[in-house]
Amino acid sequence: MSAPPAGRSYALAPRVRWVQDADRIIVADAAGSRGIELRGVEAAVWSWLSLAYPYAWLVEHLALLTGTPAAEAAAHLRGVLDGWLAHGLLVPEAEGEAPAAAAPAAAAGDG
Amino acid sequence: MANVAISGVCNLRCPYCFAGSYLAASREQGAAFIDAAAFEQRLDFLVRSGIPEARLIGGEPTLHPAFPDLVARARARGLHVVVFTHGLMPPRALDCLAGLPADACTVLVNMNAGAASARPDPAEAAQRIETLIRLGGRATPGFTIYRPDFDLAGLLPVVLGTGCRPAIRLGLAQPMLGGGNAYLHPKQYRAAGARIAAFAREAAAAGVALQFDCGFVRCMFTEQELAVLEQGGSDFAPRCSPILDLDLAGAASHCFPLTGIVEAPVGPGATAQDLRAALARETAPYRLAGIYARCSGCPEKARGACTGGCLAVTMRRFRGGPVRVIVPQALQAFARS
Numbered sequence: 001m002s003a004p005p006a007g008r009s010y011a012l013a014p015r016v017r018w019v020q021d022a023d024r025i026i027v028a029d030a031a032g033s034r035g036i037e038l039r040g041v042e043a044a045v046w047s048w049l050s051l052a053y054p055y056a057w058l059v060e061h062l063a064l065l066t067g068t069p070a071a072e073a074a075a076h077l078r079g080v081l082d083g084w085l086a087h088g089l090l091v092p093e094a095e096g097e098a099p100a101a102a103a104p105a106a107a108a109g110d111g
Numbered sequence: 112m113a114n115v116a117i118s119g120v121c122n123l124r125c126p127y128c129f130a131g132s133y134l135a136a137s138r139e140q141g142a143a144f145i146d147a148a149a150f151e152q153r154l155d156f157l158v159r160s161g162i163p164e165a166r167l168i169g170g171e172p173t174l175h176p177a178f179p180d181l182v183a184r185a186r187a188r189g190l191h192v193v194v195f196t197h198g199l200m201p202p203r204a205l206d207c208l209a210g211l212p213a214d215a216c217t218v219l220v221n222m223n224a225g226a227a228s229a230r231p232d233p234a235e236a237a238q239r240i241e242t243l244i245r246l247g248g249r250a251t252p253g254f255t256i257y258r259p260d261f262d263l264a265g266l267l268p269v270v271l272g273t274g275c276r277p278a279i280r281l282g283l284a285q286p287m288l289g290g291g292n293a294y295l296h297p298k299q300y301r302a303a304g305a306r307i308a309a310f311a312r313e314a315a316a317a318g319v320a321l322q323f324d325c326g327f328v329r330c331m332f333t334e335q336e337l338a339v340l341e342q343g344g345s346d347f348a349p350r351c352s353p354i355l356d357l358d359l360a361g362a363a364s365h366c367f368p369l370t371g372i373v374e375a376p377v378g379p380g381a382t383a384q385d386l387r388a389a390l391a392r393e394t395a396p397y398r399l400a401g402i403y404a405r406c407s408g409c410p411e412k413a414r415g416a417c418t419g420g421c422l423a424v425t426m427r428r429f430r431g432g433p434v435r436v437i438v439p440q441a442l443q444a445f446a447r448s
Binding site: 007008009010011012014016017018019020022023024026027028029030033034035036039046049050052054055056058081092093096 | 392400
Protein backbone atom coordinates (compact mmCIF):
# COMPACT_ATOMS: atom_id res chain seq x y z
CA MET A 1 0.00 0.00 0.00
CA SER A 2 1.42 3.37 -0.95
CA ALA A 3 1.76 6.26 1.48
CA PRO A 4 -1.15 8.72 1.57
CA PRO A 5 -0.61 11.42 -0.98
CA ALA A 6 -0.04 14.93 0.19
CA GLY A 7 -3.32 16.74 -0.23
CA ARG A 8 -6.25 18.35 1.47
CA SER A 9 -7.55 16.53 4.52
CA TYR A 10 -11.20 16.33 5.50
CA ALA A 11 -12.59 15.08 8.77
CA LEU A 12 -15.91 14.51 10.43
CA ALA A 13 -17.61 17.72 11.50
CA PRO A 14 -17.36 18.09 15.29
CA ARG A 15 -21.13 18.10 15.75
CA VAL A 16 -21.57 14.82 13.90
CA ARG A 17 -21.91 11.48 15.68
CA TRP A 18 -22.39 8.12 14.09
CA VAL A 19 -22.99 4.49 14.90
CA GLN A 20 -22.42 1.29 12.95
CA ASP A 21 -25.59 -0.79 12.98
CA ALA A 22 -26.18 -4.27 11.63
CA ASP A 23 -27.03 -3.25 8.08
CA ARG A 24 -26.45 0.49 8.00
CA ILE A 25 -24.60 3.38 9.49
CA ILE A 26 -26.63 6.07 11.19
CA VAL A 27 -25.19 9.55 11.17
CA ALA A 28 -26.63 12.11 13.58
CA ASP A 29 -25.99 15.71 12.74
CA ALA A 30 -26.80 18.07 15.58
CA ALA A 31 -27.19 20.94 13.13
CA GLY A 32 -30.81 20.85 12.07
CA SER A 33 -31.35 17.65 14.05
CA ARG A 34 -30.74 15.55 10.97
CA GLY A 35 -30.38 11.81 10.92
CA ILE A 36 -28.93 10.13 7.87
CA GLU A 37 -28.88 6.43 7.17
CA LEU A 38 -26.02 5.18 5.02
CA ARG A 39 -26.33 1.82 3.34
CA GLY A 40 -24.47 -0.17 0.72
CA VAL A 41 -21.54 1.60 -0.89
CA GLU A 42 -21.91 4.71 1.25
CA ALA A 43 -21.83 2.67 4.45
CA ALA A 44 -18.78 0.80 3.20
CA VAL A 45 -16.92 3.98 2.36
CA TRP A 46 -17.80 5.53 5.71
CA SER A 47 -16.55 2.53 7.65
CA TRP A 48 -13.36 2.41 5.59
CA LEU A 49 -12.73 6.05 6.36
CA SER A 50 -13.31 5.37 10.05
CA LEU A 51 -10.57 2.76 9.82
CA ALA A 52 -8.19 5.29 8.28
CA TYR A 53 -7.75 3.56 4.94
CA PRO A 54 -6.08 5.91 2.45
CA TYR A 55 -7.77 7.29 -0.61
CA ALA A 56 -6.06 4.99 -3.06
CA TRP A 57 -7.12 1.96 -1.03
CA LEU A 58 -10.70 3.22 -1.07
CA VAL A 59 -10.72 3.53 -4.83
CA GLU A 60 -9.17 0.11 -5.29
CA HIS A 61 -11.64 -1.63 -2.99
CA LEU A 62 -14.64 0.31 -4.18
CA ALA A 63 -13.79 -0.91 -7.66
CA LEU A 64 -13.69 -4.47 -6.33
CA LEU A 65 -16.93 -4.00 -4.40
CA THR A 66 -18.88 -2.57 -7.30
CA GLY A 67 -17.16 -4.51 -10.05
CA THR A 68 -16.30 -1.36 -11.92
CA PRO A 69 -13.07 0.02 -13.39
CA ALA A 70 -10.93 2.10 -11.08
CA ALA A 71 -11.74 5.34 -12.89
CA GLU A 72 -15.46 4.74 -12.46
CA ALA A 73 -14.97 3.81 -8.80
CA ALA A 74 -12.95 6.98 -8.28
CA ALA A 75 -15.77 9.04 -9.77
CA HIS A 76 -18.27 7.22 -7.60
CA LEU A 77 -16.16 7.89 -4.52
CA ARG A 78 -15.82 11.55 -5.41
CA GLY A 79 -19.58 11.78 -5.70
CA VAL A 80 -20.07 10.22 -2.28
CA LEU A 81 -17.53 12.51 -0.66
CA ASP A 82 -18.92 15.50 -2.49
CA GLY A 83 -22.35 14.77 -1.04
CA TRP A 84 -21.06 14.47 2.49
CA LEU A 85 -19.11 17.68 2.11
CA ALA A 86 -22.15 19.47 0.74
CA HIS A 87 -24.20 18.23 3.71
CA GLY A 88 -21.54 19.43 6.11
CA LEU A 89 -20.78 15.97 7.45
CA LEU A 90 -17.15 16.38 6.41
CA VAL A 91 -15.26 19.59 6.88
CA PRO A 92 -11.76 20.62 5.80
CA GLU A 93 -9.14 20.16 8.44
CA ALA A 94 -6.83 23.06 9.22
CA GLU A 95 -3.96 23.46 6.81
CA GLY A 96 -0.94 21.53 7.97
CA GLU A 97 -2.91 19.58 10.54
CA ALA A 98 -1.50 16.10 10.73
CA PRO A 99 -4.10 13.38 10.35
CA ALA A 100 -4.35 11.30 13.48
CA ALA A 101 -4.26 7.55 13.29
CA ALA A 102 -7.57 5.79 13.64
CA ALA A 103 -8.30 4.97 17.25
CA PRO A 104 -11.04 3.09 19.03
CA ALA A 105 -13.96 5.27 20.04
CA ALA A 106 -13.34 6.92 23.38
CA ALA A 107 -16.81 6.13 24.62
CA ALA A 108 -17.34 2.77 23.08
CA GLY A 109 -20.97 1.90 22.77
CA ASP A 110 -22.92 -0.60 24.73
CA GLY A 111 -24.55 -2.35 21.87
CA MET B 112 -46.16 14.16 32.31
CA ALA B 113 -43.44 16.34 33.84
CA ASN B 114 -41.35 15.84 36.95
CA VAL B 115 -40.61 18.74 39.24
CA ALA B 116 -37.34 18.59 41.18
CA ILE B 117 -37.82 20.13 44.59
CA SER B 118 -34.67 18.84 46.26
CA GLY B 119 -31.05 18.82 45.16
CA VAL B 120 -29.93 16.59 47.98
CA CYS B 121 -30.27 12.96 48.92
CA ASN B 122 -29.06 11.16 52.03
CA LEU B 123 -28.51 7.85 50.26
CA ARG B 124 -25.83 6.93 47.73
CA CYS B 125 -27.48 4.32 45.56
CA PRO B 126 -24.96 2.90 43.05
CA TYR B 127 -27.43 3.01 40.17
CA CYS B 128 -28.71 6.54 40.78
CA PHE B 129 -28.95 8.32 37.44
CA ALA B 130 -29.63 11.69 39.02
CA GLY B 131 -25.91 12.07 39.74
CA SER B 132 -25.33 14.74 37.09
CA TYR B 133 -28.33 16.67 38.32
CA LEU B 134 -27.28 16.38 41.95
CA ALA B 135 -23.71 17.43 41.11
CA ALA B 136 -25.00 20.45 39.20
CA SER B 137 -27.24 21.36 42.12
CA ARG B 138 -24.27 21.21 44.48
CA GLU B 139 -22.20 23.40 42.16
CA GLN B 140 -25.00 25.95 41.96
CA GLY B 141 -25.46 25.84 45.72
CA ALA B 142 -29.09 24.93 45.17
CA ALA B 143 -30.38 22.56 47.80
CA PHE B 144 -34.14 23.02 47.69
CA ILE B 145 -36.70 24.81 45.57
CA ASP B 146 -38.23 27.92 47.11
CA ALA B 147 -41.94 28.62 47.27
CA ALA B 148 -41.94 31.19 44.47
CA ALA B 149 -40.14 28.89 42.04
CA PHE B 150 -42.42 26.03 42.99
CA GLU B 151 -45.45 28.18 42.22
CA GLN B 152 -43.92 28.84 38.78
CA ARG B 153 -43.62 25.10 38.23
CA LEU B 154 -47.25 24.66 39.25
CA ASP B 155 -48.21 27.42 36.80
CA PHE B 156 -46.36 25.46 34.12
CA LEU B 157 -48.18 22.23 34.96
CA VAL B 158 -51.59 23.88 34.99
CA ARG B 159 -50.83 25.80 31.77
CA SER B 160 -49.80 22.52 30.15
CA GLY B 161 -52.94 20.72 31.25
CA ILE B 162 -50.97 18.26 33.35
CA PRO B 163 -53.18 17.01 36.19
CA GLU B 164 -50.45 15.87 38.54
CA ALA B 165 -47.42 17.26 40.35
CA ARG B 166 -44.69 14.63 40.24
CA LEU B 167 -42.14 15.54 42.88
CA ILE B 168 -38.61 14.30 42.51
CA GLY B 169 -35.15 15.04 43.89
CA GLY B 170 -32.66 14.05 45.16
CA GLU B 171 -34.99 12.90 47.84
CA PRO B 172 -38.04 15.17 47.67
CA THR B 173 -39.28 14.46 51.19
CA LEU B 174 -36.13 16.03 52.64
CA HIS B 175 -37.39 19.44 51.59
CA PRO B 176 -37.86 21.33 54.88
CA ALA B 177 -41.16 22.76 53.65
CA PHE B 178 -42.37 19.55 52.01
CA PRO B 179 -45.87 19.68 53.58
CA ASP B 180 -46.29 23.25 52.38
CA LEU B 181 -45.31 22.33 48.82
CA VAL B 182 -47.73 19.42 48.82
CA ALA B 183 -50.48 21.73 50.10
CA ARG B 184 -49.73 24.21 47.29
CA ALA B 185 -50.01 21.47 44.68
CA ARG B 186 -53.24 20.20 46.18
CA ALA B 187 -54.62 23.75 46.24
CA ARG B 188 -54.24 23.73 42.45
CA GLY B 189 -56.25 20.54 42.31
CA LEU B 190 -53.25 18.46 41.30
CA HIS B 191 -52.76 14.81 42.12
CA VAL B 192 -49.45 14.56 43.98
CA VAL B 193 -46.93 11.91 42.96
CA VAL B 194 -43.81 11.51 45.08
CA PHE B 195 -40.73 9.50 44.13
CA THR B 196 -39.05 8.55 47.39
CA HIS B 197 -36.58 6.12 48.89
CA GLY B 198 -39.08 5.62 51.69
CA LEU B 199 -36.87 6.74 54.57
CA MET B 200 -38.67 10.02 54.92
CA PRO B 201 -38.79 12.46 57.83
CA PRO B 202 -41.86 12.12 60.06
CA ARG B 203 -43.29 15.47 58.94
CA ALA B 204 -43.30 14.29 55.31
CA LEU B 205 -44.79 10.92 56.18
CA ASP B 206 -47.49 12.55 58.30
CA CYS B 207 -48.29 14.92 55.44
CA LEU B 208 -48.67 12.20 52.84
CA ALA B 209 -50.51 9.85 55.18
CA GLY B 210 -52.98 12.65 55.83
CA LEU B 211 -53.94 13.06 52.18
CA PRO B 212 -56.96 11.30 50.71
CA ALA B 213 -55.83 8.04 49.14
CA ASP B 214 -56.99 9.15 45.72
CA ALA B 215 -55.11 12.45 45.96
CA CYS B 216 -51.59 11.09 45.92
CA THR B 217 -49.33 8.31 44.74
CA VAL B 218 -46.13 7.62 46.61
CA LEU B 219 -43.67 5.49 44.70
CA VAL B 220 -41.39 3.92 47.28
CA ASN B 221 -38.13 2.51 46.03
CA MET B 222 -37.59 -0.74 47.90
CA ASN B 223 -34.06 -1.54 46.77
CA ALA B 224 -32.24 -3.03 49.72
CA GLY B 225 -28.78 -1.92 50.64
CA ALA B 226 -29.07 1.33 48.80
CA ALA B 227 -27.37 3.34 51.52
CA SER B 228 -24.33 1.14 51.79
CA ALA B 229 -22.73 -1.94 50.35
CA ARG B 230 -24.56 -4.11 52.87
CA PRO B 231 -28.31 -4.51 53.27
CA ASP B 232 -29.49 -2.61 56.29
CA PRO B 233 -32.33 -4.35 58.20
CA ALA B 234 -33.26 -1.08 59.89
CA GLU B 235 -33.69 0.58 56.50
CA ALA B 236 -35.86 -2.26 55.24
CA ALA B 237 -37.99 -2.11 58.37
CA GLN B 238 -38.46 1.64 58.00
CA ARG B 239 -39.60 1.25 54.39
CA ILE B 240 -42.15 -1.32 55.45
CA GLU B 241 -43.38 1.03 58.16
CA THR B 242 -43.70 3.74 55.50
CA LEU B 243 -45.80 1.45 53.32
CA ILE B 244 -48.01 0.52 56.25
CA ARG B 245 -48.58 4.20 57.14
CA LEU B 246 -49.32 5.16 53.54
CA GLY B 247 -51.44 2.12 52.74
CA GLY B 248 -53.26 2.52 49.44
CA ARG B 249 -51.35 5.72 48.67
CA ALA B 250 -48.12 3.81 48.16
CA THR B 251 -46.78 1.65 45.37
CA PRO B 252 -43.49 -0.12 46.01
CA GLY B 253 -40.87 0.00 43.31
CA PHE B 254 -37.67 -1.76 42.50
CA THR B 255 -34.80 -0.63 40.28
CA ILE B 256 -33.01 -3.37 38.36
CA TYR B 257 -29.34 -2.59 37.98
CA ARG B 258 -27.62 -5.96 38.13
CA PRO B 259 -28.51 -9.29 36.57
CA ASP B 260 -28.87 -11.24 39.82
CA PHE B 261 -31.78 -9.22 41.19
CA ASP B 262 -34.35 -10.99 43.32
CA LEU B 263 -37.94 -9.77 43.42
CA ALA B 264 -39.36 -12.61 45.53
CA GLY B 265 -39.12 -10.68 48.78
CA LEU B 266 -41.41 -7.96 47.47
CA LEU B 267 -44.59 -10.02 47.32
CA PRO B 268 -44.95 -10.54 51.08
CA VAL B 269 -44.28 -6.82 51.53
CA VAL B 270 -47.01 -5.84 49.10
CA LEU B 271 -49.46 -8.32 50.54
CA GLY B 272 -48.68 -7.52 54.16
CA THR B 273 -48.62 -3.74 54.23
CA GLY B 274 -51.88 -2.71 52.63
CA CYS B 275 -50.16 -0.76 49.87
CA ARG B 276 -51.46 -0.86 46.32
CA PRO B 277 -51.28 -4.38 44.87
CA ALA B 278 -48.65 -3.44 42.33
CA ILE B 279 -44.89 -3.26 41.94
CA ARG B 280 -43.25 -0.68 39.73
CA LEU B 281 -40.12 -1.96 38.03
CA GLY B 282 -37.43 0.39 36.82
CA LEU B 283 -34.43 -0.40 34.71
CA ALA B 284 -31.32 1.49 35.78
CA GLN B 285 -30.03 3.45 32.82
CA PRO B 286 -26.60 4.99 32.38
CA MET B 287 -26.05 8.67 32.70
CA LEU B 288 -24.67 9.72 29.34
CA GLY B 289 -21.52 10.90 31.08
CA GLY B 290 -21.20 7.58 32.91
CA GLY B 291 -20.53 6.99 36.57
CA ASN B 292 -23.50 4.94 37.74
CA ALA B 293 -24.27 1.24 37.82
CA TYR B 294 -26.81 0.06 35.28
CA LEU B 295 -27.98 -3.07 33.58
CA HIS B 296 -26.11 -3.64 30.33
CA PRO B 297 -28.36 -4.35 27.35
CA LYS B 298 -26.60 -7.67 26.89
CA GLN B 299 -28.18 -8.68 30.19
CA TYR B 300 -31.71 -7.61 29.25
CA ARG B 301 -32.85 -10.96 27.93
CA ALA B 302 -31.84 -12.75 31.14
CA ALA B 303 -33.53 -10.00 33.13
CA GLY B 304 -36.67 -10.40 31.02
CA ALA B 305 -36.86 -14.11 31.78
CA ARG B 306 -36.46 -13.40 35.49
CA ILE B 307 -39.15 -10.72 35.43
CA ALA B 308 -41.56 -12.96 33.56
CA ALA B 309 -41.03 -15.79 36.06
CA PHE B 310 -41.79 -13.36 38.87
CA ALA B 311 -44.79 -12.00 36.98
CA ARG B 312 -46.42 -15.44 37.17
CA GLU B 313 -46.06 -15.48 40.96
CA ALA B 314 -47.21 -11.90 41.24
CA ALA B 315 -50.27 -12.49 39.09
CA ALA B 316 -51.22 -15.51 41.19
CA ALA B 317 -51.06 -13.25 44.25
CA GLY B 318 -53.12 -10.53 42.56
CA VAL B 319 -50.18 -8.15 42.22
CA ALA B 320 -49.66 -6.33 38.92
CA LEU B 321 -46.30 -5.27 37.55
CA GLN B 322 -45.86 -1.73 36.31
CA PHE B 323 -42.97 -0.83 34.03
CA ASP B 324 -40.94 2.33 33.93
CA CYS B 325 -39.36 3.55 30.69
CA GLY B 326 -36.44 1.98 28.85
CA PHE B 327 -37.56 -1.64 28.65
CA VAL B 328 -37.46 -3.27 25.23
CA ARG B 329 -39.81 -5.76 23.68
CA CYS B 330 -37.16 -8.29 22.73
CA MET B 331 -36.11 -8.83 26.32
CA PHE B 332 -39.23 -11.00 26.55
CA THR B 333 -40.37 -13.93 24.47
CA GLU B 334 -43.86 -13.85 22.99
CA GLN B 335 -44.92 -16.31 25.68
CA GLU B 336 -43.49 -14.09 28.39
CA LEU B 337 -45.23 -11.05 26.96
CA ALA B 338 -48.48 -12.99 27.17
CA VAL B 339 -47.75 -13.73 30.83
CA LEU B 340 -47.24 -10.02 31.51
CA GLU B 341 -50.45 -9.13 29.75
CA GLN B 342 -52.47 -11.80 31.54
CA GLY B 343 -51.06 -10.56 34.85
CA GLY B 344 -52.43 -7.09 34.22
CA SER B 345 -49.10 -5.38 33.68
CA ASP B 346 -48.85 -2.13 31.77
CA PHE B 347 -45.79 -3.24 29.79
CA ALA B 348 -45.23 -0.94 26.83
CA PRO B 349 -41.64 -0.42 25.68
CA ARG B 350 -41.25 3.32 25.65
CA CYS B 351 -38.79 6.17 25.83
CA SER B 352 -39.84 9.76 25.29
CA PRO B 353 -39.03 13.15 26.80
CA ILE B 354 -40.17 12.91 30.40
CA LEU B 355 -39.45 16.56 31.12
CA ASP B 356 -37.52 16.79 34.33
CA LEU B 357 -37.67 20.38 35.56
CA ASP B 358 -34.57 21.05 37.63
CA LEU B 359 -34.14 23.48 40.48
CA ALA B 360 -32.92 26.17 38.09
CA GLY B 361 -36.01 25.75 35.92
CA ALA B 362 -34.39 24.06 32.92
CA ALA B 363 -36.18 21.10 31.38
CA SER B 364 -34.14 18.04 30.53
CA HIS B 365 -35.26 15.07 28.46
CA CYS B 366 -34.76 12.87 31.52
CA PHE B 367 -32.24 12.45 34.33
CA PRO B 368 -29.76 10.30 32.36
CA LEU B 369 -29.54 13.09 29.78
CA THR B 370 -29.28 15.97 32.22
CA GLY B 371 -26.99 18.64 30.84
CA ILE B 372 -26.95 16.97 27.43
CA VAL B 373 -30.46 17.21 26.06
CA GLU B 374 -32.18 20.20 27.57
CA ALA B 375 -34.61 22.91 26.57
CA PRO B 376 -35.02 26.33 28.15
CA VAL B 377 -38.36 26.94 29.82
CA GLY B 378 -39.38 30.32 28.47
CA PRO B 379 -42.26 32.41 29.76
CA GLY B 380 -45.52 30.87 28.72
CA ALA B 381 -43.86 27.66 27.53
CA THR B 382 -45.90 24.52 27.83
CA ALA B 383 -44.89 20.91 28.27
CA GLN B 384 -46.02 20.28 24.72
CA ASP B 385 -43.62 22.96 23.41
CA LEU B 386 -40.70 21.57 25.37
CA ARG B 387 -41.45 17.98 24.50
CA ALA B 388 -41.59 18.87 20.82
CA ALA B 389 -38.26 20.73 21.04
CA LEU B 390 -36.59 17.83 22.81
CA ALA B 391 -38.07 15.33 20.39
CA ARG B 392 -36.68 17.33 17.45
CA GLU B 393 -33.27 17.49 19.05
CA THR B 394 -33.13 13.77 19.67
CA ALA B 395 -34.79 12.63 16.44
CA PRO B 396 -31.53 11.68 14.66
CA TYR B 397 -30.61 9.29 17.45
CA ARG B 398 -34.05 7.73 17.41
CA LEU B 399 -33.18 6.12 14.09
CA ALA B 400 -31.02 3.78 16.14
CA GLY B 401 -31.65 1.86 19.33
CA ILE B 402 -29.73 0.18 22.08
CA TYR B 403 -28.77 -2.74 19.84
CA ALA B 404 -27.16 -2.75 16.40
CA ARG B 405 -30.22 -4.65 15.16
CA CYS B 406 -32.73 -2.07 16.40
CA SER B 407 -32.63 0.18 13.33
CA GLY B 408 -33.79 -2.71 11.17
CA CYS B 409 -36.26 -4.15 13.65
CA PRO B 410 -39.84 -4.47 12.37
CA GLU B 411 -41.23 -4.00 15.89
CA LYS B 412 -39.49 -0.65 16.12
CA ALA B 413 -40.63 0.27 12.62
CA ARG B 414 -44.28 -0.33 13.55
CA GLY B 415 -43.92 1.59 16.80
CA ALA B 416 -44.25 -1.40 19.11
CA CYS B 417 -40.86 -0.63 20.64
CA THR B 418 -38.76 2.51 20.81
CA GLY B 419 -35.47 0.64 20.79
CA GLY B 420 -34.81 1.20 24.47
CA CYS B 421 -33.45 4.07 26.47
CA LEU B 422 -32.19 7.04 24.50
CA ALA B 423 -29.24 7.49 26.87
CA VAL B 424 -28.08 3.95 26.11
CA THR B 425 -28.58 4.55 22.40
CA MET B 426 -26.67 7.82 22.44
CA ARG B 427 -23.76 6.13 24.19
CA ARG B 428 -23.38 3.95 21.11
CA PHE B 429 -22.75 6.98 18.92
CA ARG B 430 -19.26 8.39 18.51
CA GLY B 431 -17.47 11.19 16.80
CA GLY B 432 -14.34 10.75 14.65
CA PRO B 433 -12.18 9.20 13.45
CA VAL B 434 -13.72 9.44 9.98
CA ARG B 435 -11.15 11.22 7.86
CA VAL B 436 -10.05 11.28 4.26
CA ILE B 437 -7.07 12.81 2.52
CA VAL B 438 -8.02 13.69 -1.01
CA PRO B 439 -5.13 13.68 -3.49
CA GLN B 440 -4.21 17.04 -4.98
CA ALA B 441 -5.45 15.96 -8.35
CA LEU B 442 -8.96 15.44 -7.01
CA GLN B 443 -9.44 18.70 -5.14
CA ALA B 444 -12.25 19.56 -7.49
CA PHE B 445 -14.71 17.64 -5.35
CA ALA B 446 -14.04 20.00 -2.48
CA ARG B 447 -14.87 23.08 -4.50
CA SER B 448 -18.40 22.01 -5.24
